Amino acid sequence: MRRDDDIHAAVGPRHSPEPPRFLLGRADWARVLALLVPLIAYVLTLKSVRVARLPDEHGFFAALELMRSDLLFNAGYALLWVGLFSVARRGPGRAVVAFLFHSTAIIVALVATGAHQFYEVTGSTLGFDAVLYFVLAPREVGAVAASEASPALLAVVSAALLYAVFGPALLTRTLGRLRGWDAAPAGAGGAPWLGFTGAVLVSFGLVALSVLPAGGPAGASESFAKDPVVNAAMTGLEEIEGDGPTVDGEAVRERLPLETSLSQTARTEKRNVVIVHLESTRAGSVTPYGGDEGLTPYLNELAGKSLLAERAYASVPHTTNALVATMCGIVPPSGRLQTNSLGDRIPSRCLADLLGQQGYRSAYFTSAERTFERRPEVVENLGYEDFYSVEDMDTEGFQRANYFGYEDDVMLEPSKRWLEENAEDGPFVAAYETITPHHQYLAPNRYGRKDFVEKDGLDRYLNSVRYVDFFVKNLIDQYKEMGLYEDTVFVFYGDHGEAFGEHGRYQHDNVPYEEGLRIPLMILDPGRFENGERVESPVGQIDVLPTVLDLLGYEVEGGEYPGVSLLDPVPEDRTLKAACWYEDECLASIKGDRKFIYNYGDRPDEAYDLSADPDEKNNLADGRDAGWLKERRDELLRWAAEVEAAYEASSGP
Structure with missing residues (x-):
């Protein structure tokens, strides 16, 4: 068996x-x-x-x-x-x-x-x-x-x-x-x-x-x-x-500077305007604001003959939003979807548009790819006639600065050609959007590199900021060689800062602390601020437009912009407000040396005395009265609701 x-x-x-x-x-x-x-x-x-x-x-x-x-x-x-x-x-x-x-x-x-x-x-x-x-x-x-x-x-x-x-x-x-x-x-x-x-x-x-x-x-x-x-x-x-406060959206939209125009005065001088956008450049990493002497020596030299805002802040720490705040004089939206809508319409008459009605030609240069956040449409809505992205430039011999742009010197030759063709026809406004210090901080070695810190990412970032200092010098030299320097007002501003773990955050979009919001802001007007002037009070990107118009001697008619001219005393009771780019993540207010951060309940409220604690290490919120904290929260939430109302689709013409 x-x-x-x-x-x-x-x-x-x-x-x-x-x-x-x-x-x-x-x-x-x-x-x-x-x-x-x-x-x-x-x-x-x-x-x-x-x-x-x-x-x-x-x-x-x-x-x-x-x-x-x-x-x-x-x-x-x-x-x-x-x-x-x-x-x-x-x-x-x-x-x-x-x-x-x-x-x-x-x-x-x-x-x-x-x-x-x-x-x-x-x-x-x-x-x-x-x-x-x-x-x-x-x-x-x-x-x-x-x-x-x-x-x-x-x-x-x-x-x-x-x-x-x-x-x-x-x-x-x-x-x-x-x-x-x-x-x-x-x-x-x-x-x-x-x-x-x-x-x-x-x-x-x-x-x-x-x-x-x-x-x-x-x-x-x-x-x-x-x-x-x-x-x-x-x-x-x-x-x-949604749980935000209710605001009168129509009243908000009625106050928007949609119908503004410029009128000439006895002070009007039709000089050129150049706006240099310093990408991801935080104030603390620029020499005139206390950065290493080897970081930006040329900007430090210019600061000695410029109007410099010692405490300037971004409205929303993101590039496209900063463009709107600086060049259109209004608070930009937060949130990705609203930022994307800026390619459809910006609820303001922007600087290039206003000056265009006064006979100014205009051009916008960027060393980034044109596909980023609908840049061609946004630039058109900013009022610029001509737009040049890296696709329009000869990149041979230039290094990548990051995943969507090249080193900024790639803009110099297109800038020269445009100036040769247009500068003799009258005044112009030109914008240069640098991109080199943006994440991933590849730090082109055209001008060598220095060892600033041991941390690799931060060191590459600082070398990228140092590179932009050379670009600024090259650009100014270009204007001098072409005989345009003396008749041009130059604005240098950071779109936002950059974080490297100081408060557990990195990059910039969601950083309401000083490393994310505090930026360099300098205005060079050859012959005017030869001994250098300083603005000590907190100011914002929305103050650039009224300051430039004041320097040119124009008055605004048909509406008001929320910013102030830095040629005048800044109101002592002024409160600056800012929002993180991520929607409903964080809001901040700065009044004098007092700073308050609201985290929508995800984290405890934060309050800092920047005069005694500039690095924001000691949160004073626990010692604050509950009523004071609620008042600050309500103030910020109402402001955020008004900004959102300004960008609703119904505000279109």
């Missing part, structure tokens, strides 16, 4: 009977767990890395509290799919559930990866508006993401995506063959809808608990404590619901 093994070999593998099922059969359990276990392990590992890198010390229980939302959401997420597979056992329903299972797993993995990288690069959490921006502007975002994506990261993500699509089915099939499982799903057995209902209810409860506020060590925001998917969903719902 043959042994059992011989019989088995002759007739093929035996199928082991399906044991009593708990919600799922063993093949289904294998398939579900083959995807959920590595996915959840991956997501939780990324979060634990972020928690471990928090600047403040924290123990096990504090770390666990910061992981609570992630643990609850992922437990609820897993249980939901167990419940769905328990009822969708065959047929079209099964195919739909399987497709959604793999698709959502990929989305969760991508959101978790994106949130992790976003936090690593910027120090900020990934909210709904950022996710939406990534979807709507893939080319711009792709260039940024590619600059930060290492080969190892790309390999891990690619492998994970391939596994999410094919891995669980292949693993289950292989395991089933080895163990002799039936290929078909197990029969119903029991009451599948009862198990499904229970699984879904428990899943809903876990996800609901993941939304609740969490505690944790200081320095960790509420959004940080939330699971990335939960945070993206919650910030999206908050934007839809």
Whole structure:
């Protein structure tokens, strides 16, 4: 008589009977767990890395509290799919559930990866508006993401995506063959809808608990404590619901300088105007504001014969928004979608447009690619006649400055050609948008490099700022050689600062601190400020337009701009306000030496005395009266609501 093994070999593998099922059969359990276990392990590992890198010390229980939302959401997420597979056992329903299972797993993995990288690069959490921006502007975002994506990261993500699509089915099939499982799903057995209902209810409860506020060590925001998917969903719902104060939108729009024009006076002199946009240049990294002597020696030389604002601030720390504030004299919008709308319409008569009615020619030069934030349309709305981006320039022999631009000297030859063709026809206004100090700080070595600090990223940034100093000198020399210098007013301003972890933030969009908002602002008017003049009070980018018009001797008719001329005393009771670029992330107000930051409840309020604490290390908000804090919050929220009302579609002509 043959042994059992011989019989088995002759007739093929035996199928082991399906044991009593708990919600799922063993093949289904294998398939579900083959995807959920590595996915959840991956997501939780990324979060634990972020928690471990928090600047403040924290123990096990504090770390666990910061992981609570992630643990609850992922437990609820897993249980939901167990419940769905328990009822969708065959047929079209099964195919739909399987497709959604793999698709959502990929989305969760991508959101978790994106949130992790976003936090690593910027120090900020990934909210709904950022996710939406990534979807709507893939080319711009792709260039940024590619600059930060290492080969190892790309390999891990690619492998994970391939596994999410094919891995669980292949693993289950292989395991089933080895163990002799039936290929078909197990029969119903029991009451599948009862198990499904229970699984879904428990899943809903876990996800609901993941939304609740969490505690944790200081320095960790509420959004940080939330699971990335939960945070993206919650910030999206908050934007839809809205909770800002109600303002009279029509009254706001009636005050906009849409119908302004210029009138000549006895002081009017039709001189040229040049605006030099210093990209990502914070005041503290420029020599006249206390930066290293080797950083910007030429700007330091110009400062000695310029009108210099000692405390100038950006309205919104983002390039396109700064262009509107500086060249149109109004507060720009915050938020990515409203920034994008500036390519459709700017609710103001801007400087180039106003001067164009006085016979000025105009040109805008940028060393960046034209695709960034609809730059051609924005420049046209700024009032410039001619626009030159890097696509219009000969880049041979010039180095890349970052993922969307070249070193700024590439603008010099197009500038010279335009001036040769237009300068003799009358006065002009020309703008030069530098791009070299923008992230990723490649620091072209045309003029060599210096060792300023040990930290690589910061050192490359400082060398990029140093490069722009050479560009400014080259540009001024060009104007001198062409006999245009003496009859030109030059404005040098930073669009925003740049952060390198001083407050746990990086880059600029979401940085309400001095390193993000405080900028250089100098006006060179040859022959006028020969001994140098200083403005000590806080001023903003919106003050540039009225100051330039005052220098030229024009008066504004048909409306008012909110800024003030820096040739006049700045009102002592003036309060400057600013907003982060990310929508509903942070607002700031500066009055004298007092600064207040509102974080929309994601972090505690912040109050600083800049005279005693210029680095904003000592938050005084806890010692402030609750009524004072509420008054500051309400003031900022009302201001933000008025700015939003100014950019509503109904404000168009």
